[in-house]
Amino acid sequence: MEEILRLFPAEMRQAINTKIASKWQSLQEIRFRLHYPVELIFDGKTEWVTSMRPNKQDSIFIVNQLSEFSLYRMEDELREGYITIEGGHRVGLAGKVNTINGAVKAIQYITFLNIRIAKEEIGAALEVIPYMYQKTYLNTLFVGPPQTGKTTIIRDAARLISSGWRNIAPRKVGVIDERSEIGACIKGIPQHDLGLRTDVMDACPKAEGMMMMIRSMSPDVLVIDEIGSRKDVEALMEAINAGVIVICTIHGDTLEDLKKRPSLHSLFQQKVFGRVILLEKHNRPGHIQRIYNKDEKNILQKSGAYRMKWIGALLFIGTTTWVGFEWSHVLNNRPKHIRQLKNALQILEAEILYSQLPLQDAFTTIASQIPEPMRTFFQALSTSMQENNKDLVGFWDKHVNALMKESALGSNEGEILKQFGRTLGQHDFYQQQKHIQLTVSHLDRELEEARDNQFKYSKMAKSLGVLCGLFIVLLLM
Template identity: 60%
Template sequence: MEEILRLFPADFKQMIAEKVGNRWGKLEEIRCRLYLPIELIYENTVEWIHEIPPNNQTGMYLVNQLSEFSLYRMENELRDGYITIEGGHRVGIAGKVNTRGGTVKAIQNITFFNIRIAKQRIGIAEPLMPHLFQRNYLNTLIIGPPQSGKTTLIRDMVRMVSTGWNIHNPRKVAVIDERSEIGAAINGIPQHDLGLRTDVMDACPKAEGMMMMIRSMSPEVLVVDEIGGQQDFDALLEAIYSGVTIFCSVHGQSLADLKEHPLSNNLFENGIFSRYIVLDKRTGSYQKKELYDAEGRRLKVFKD
């Protein structure tokens, strides 16, 4: 995890390395708040580093490492509130916001850092894939609360469709990665394995990106993560009517949540999706995944 440790000054690097030890595989987040203990969030526990609280100098060091000593070069990322680093790890930032005309222009005096550890779980989609194919891939919506693994699952679905599995040949896949989480691209190059036939539009708004990819890359499967606003739903409908299969995700606790939301309920009522995958929040190594058909009938429950 050198790409993460390099962000910290030497004394903090040593403390974190010693505290985590051989548990990097279970570490989910490192939260650094100036003048407060560093927080280590694992799959099923939280630990703290109290020895030396980070100060302004520590914060400046982190910012310089993240921006490679050029805040101007990272202007867009800083405005969006996160930066993707080598290895696909995402660093969320917070502090004093500079606005102009009601729009966020920059985050200044960055004093809060959330390093989210990227993990690619190869094979996590394998049990589900046979249920998402009937002569062709089925339009599929993944529903789950934050940190339930929606992006991790959809990433592995992309890899399998793009590379091929069992008797199924590789398909052309287009990923619109607005928040750089699916592929975690650095300078346009995905840091995660997205398969052999995947094209990525990185850091592009979903609604615009879907139409751009359909026109330019002729995908067979189109993938977007965490749809939300009216524009996203309108673009989804346009993409589906163009004949492209859609894999996407949305925040929610259950299928009932989907039905209660005016925008997503419209997709449900019109039978846009043939499959729904509902994720609960992972507890340690355990997670339940429920599979539903277009009418909302539960087909199968997966546990790992």
């Protein structure tokens, strides 16, 4: 952005550049006001350069940079109130105005400047261009308040139309760029990409420019920025009657507001525009609010934000469905895992009473006879006893906690197992047998409850996951 920074004195240049830092891409405007901090307007926020306040010498320096030390060279621009600089950036000027017979001659004391940062958004019109084409291109009017991206969209539309898109053949495009905003021409050369077959009439009044372009370059499509006067409308009708497609913009908020303007009555009475596209302020330029056809019916299919909403909704429903199925899976597996645990304890009882095996060997035997996840539990117990057979209660609790995470067992089963672990190795054979049988009886009670829950809630859990997701999505949309 050297073409912008060079306008400012060295100290101010450094302060502005430091404040902007890496945010050039989101910068919209730099506003200079004599004796006030420089204002930086970004997408969605405003910041101030408070370390210094511009003085008269700073103002003179900027004007000299703009005019290359010759105000005479920019006499026409001073009359219009803006200058286009290299890169397509537009510098708006304000201050004391000199008039002759009520007409503006020039701005004498320039004390306010607004540098609007030109951003070439390649692809900005991709979303809207299909609406503008129906076997042929349709006369299209873009409507929106300032800074909604009207110029950005018609610039990219000119590029697409003149170069072709998808399987649509390119057309000859003529751009009437009265304020040098569409092409941002410097000495007649566009600074923005307007496509392969685009011709530009720069700094030319719209009404005269349309007729000149039709006579000299025979375009298929005319692109014009900010129509409004009766003269503009008359020239527009002349162009359309000559068989040229017209794409233009206008300041406004709603279709109803436009229809109240006397200068536009004929355009709406004759249903000139096949498409009227309303834009609204948003973080990105060219955010579409509505698209009207010739009969003023909104035909916009919200394919951007609404598509993302639907994708989010489907993902949310998918998540709640998965939660429901997972809950059902736990309800179905809990009785199975309790039965496995009962079988394991019955094997342990037999190994202790009849084979009189040490606990480590008994755990190994159990692990070889039962499926997962109980196999891993008893195998881990055997390995821990081999490494340290003194702290049975400690590593029993540790492996019970691990089993609870890997299995569908509930907290009640976990507590029963931990209570049983405190009796292991503490009693004779017959007392140990009683503790095993007591533990099995507790597990029988939990198994009965688990079967009841499986019967009552297993199928319901699957349906509930889907229905909860649908209900919340409908509630939020």
